[in-house]
Amino acid sequence: MxxxxxxxxxxxxxxxxxxxxxxxxxxxxxxxxxxxxxxxxxxxxxxxxxxxxxxxxxxxxxxxxxxxxxxxxxxxxxxxxxxxxxxxxxxxxxxxxxxxxxxxxxxxxxxxxxxxxxxxxxxxxxxxxxxxxxxxxxxxxxxxxxxxxxxxxxxxxxxxxxxxxxxxxxxxxxxxxxxxxxxxxxxxxxxxxxxxxxxxxxxxxxxxxxxxxxxxxxxxxxxxxxxxxxxxxxxxxxxRSNLRQDIRIIVREMISPIGGASFPELEWTLDSTDNTVIFCKTIGLGFRVAAYLWRKGIAKGMDQMPSRIRLFNSLNSQSYNEETLGFLNDNKQSSITVATDVLSVGWDSPFTKNVITVGELGDIDEFVQKIGRAGRNKTKVQQPCAFLYHSKGPGNYDGRQHRQLPTRSMQTCQFERAI
CATH class of the missing domain: 3.40.50.300 (P-loop containing nucleotide triphosphate hydrolases)
Known part of the structure; x- marks a missing residue:
């Protein structure tokens, strides 16, 4: 017809x-x-x-x-x-x-x-x-x-x-x-x-x-x-192209075991003045990351910790997750939200500048979806960043702790050997 x-x-x-x-x-x-x-x-x-x-x-x-x-x-x-x-x-x-x-x-x-x-x-x-x-x-x-x-x-x-x-x-x-x-x-x-x-x-x-x-x-x-x-x-x-040219992509190697309880490579998020979302593959890993950052925040004398560090996962009550979403959507102050994949698709926060993924990804599409949570409102967030923290793997990286990738389509980009 x-x-x-x-x-x-x-x-x-x-x-x-x-x-x-x-x-x-x-x-x-x-x-x-x-x-x-x-x-x-x-x-x-x-x-x-x-x-x-x-x-x-x-x-x-x-x-x-x-x-x-x-x-x-x-x-x-x-x-x-x-x-x-x-x-x-x-x-x-x-x-x-x-x-x-x-x-x-x-x-x-x-x-x-x-x-x-x-x-x-x-x-x-x-x-x-x-x-x-x-x-x-x-x-x-x-x-x-x-x-x-x-x-x-x-x-x-x-x-x-x-x-x-x-x-x-x-x-x-x-x-x-x-x-x-x-x-x-x-x-x-x-x-x-x-x-x-x-x-x-x-x-x-x-x-x-x-x-x-x-x-x-x-x-x-x-x-x-x-x-x-x-x-x-x-x-x-x-x-149409899924390229987000506005996002700077940075790859960093973890210095601590992903199965541990200490994550010093993430401490910089406590001192950041930006809103950050940290994606963890499991609820258990998310809890350990949040607990570590909470302890370090208290040691630094930071106040209002319940609003500074939030968990978002399927084990939380509906009211808590809804409160976290409202907090993400309306809060202009620096904060850290530690989430599982349930927050990786479709959700829009106007103030989120940094997105961090901890651990290996299933495929490149997963990374594209997660980093897409950053910089959704260009009038409120400039120069959004996406960080991929990967565990140390033989034959994949040369030991350097970080490498910044050029900002180009991650659907066509391959995880190249770090140089």
Whole structure:
């Protein structure tokens, strides 16, 4: 079928609707293109740098759908029509990302709800049923992949009200199908089954809007497309560089064992005036790093330690993690947040300048995602830095304690032998 919205006339209409929205939106050209593709009913696979506005593909598509649904005269000739009360189901991997996106969608005037184990339980305690609300309410349903396997979700799909209005399936951080879906969280590998369970649209599967900063050609992209049922010719790949030229990348060799309890190479973070996030592969390692820095901070006579050093991981209570997120998003003072991978995707902090990864990485994509947390707001943070602290390994490094890499695309960069 020939495109209707992915045309000069269609893109002009999209930009006009977004500019007339309250608050007004001025999309990038590539965002307009992605929205046009989605409106035409084609699945979209979009990959670009962290902080480049991938959330806009979900939000702007819904805003235009709602505008056309309210005023059908806006629809272009022979173009797709939309439900009067359209809904988009967006699968998000972490609670931090769910809450962060909800806040952003709320600012755009979209009715967003988060459905995960914590929010469902909290709502039930207040005699509120989030699943029932989704029958007719909430245009953006942000959901964890585990909730897609529950009886409540099956019941939601069985309702006529919801089936009539769900029109797109969104998946943010879609690369996790490859990196997490194989072992860590196998529910990601089941996302393709969810698509087949959603109501059909125009005689086929509901179109997908899938985004990530890291969709490498080869096995990662093949597995993503295979899982989601995206065949060549059935979807549009929108690929832009994931290069973050503003981030300075520094590689340092650890002088202490990663299994120990002392990390003197990280003490400089206590004296830094910048906000720093330290990523550790395990909760245990994160606790040991935080405990060491806490002890050193007390020895230095530093005050307000509970706000200076924070832990973010899945063992913390929801309220503590939410408090940490709020602290990260609103605190302009120097701080250290020690986190696991649950904070490595999608979360945006306007004040974080330094990102540190401790220990070996699974692949280069993991590093790209983690360092992408730095310098998200260029008006508040200048010259963000990313540090990779690796354990000493024979044959890989020559013993120097640090090496600064040129600032170039880490997706194409290889960990070269230090010189």
């Amino acid at each position: 020939a495109p209707v919205y992915n045309t000069p006339e269609g893109r002009a209409l999209i930009e006009r609707i977004l500019e007339d929205h309250e608050p007004p939106i001025h999309p990038h050209v590539y965002q307009t293109e992605g929205v046009a593709i989605a409106l035409d009913g084609e699945s979209l696979l979009a990959t670009m740098a962290t902080g480049s506005g991938k959330t806009g593909f979900f939000a702007f598509t819904m805003i235009v759908m709602q505008a056309i649904a309210r005023d059908p005269s806006l629809a272009l000739h022979d173009g797709p029509t939309f439900a009067k009360n359209p809904a988009m189901l967006i699968v998000l991997p972490t609670k931090a990302l769910q809450y962060d996106m909800q806040a952003g969608l709320d600012r755009l005037g979209l009715n967003a709800v988060v459905i995960n184990g914590d929010t469902v339980l909290a709502a039930a305690e207040g005699n509120q049923n989030l699943w029932t609300e989704c029958h007719k309410k909430h245009s953006m349903i942000l959901i964890s992949p585990e909730e897609l396997q529950t009886a409540s979700f099956r019941e939601l799909l069985a309702t006529k009200e919801f089936s009539a209005r769900v029109c797109r399936l969104g998946i943010d951080e879609v690369h996790l199908i490859y990196t997490w879906g194989r072992e860590f969280r196998q529910t990601f590998a089941q996302l393709g089954h969810i698509r087949t369970r959603l109501p059909s649209l125009n005689g086929g599967f509901i179109p997908v809007i899938a985004t990530s900063a890291t969709i490498r050609e080869g096995l990662p992209k093949t597995m993503i497309c295979s899982t989601l049922g995206l065949r060549d010719g059935d979807y549009h790949l929108l690929r």
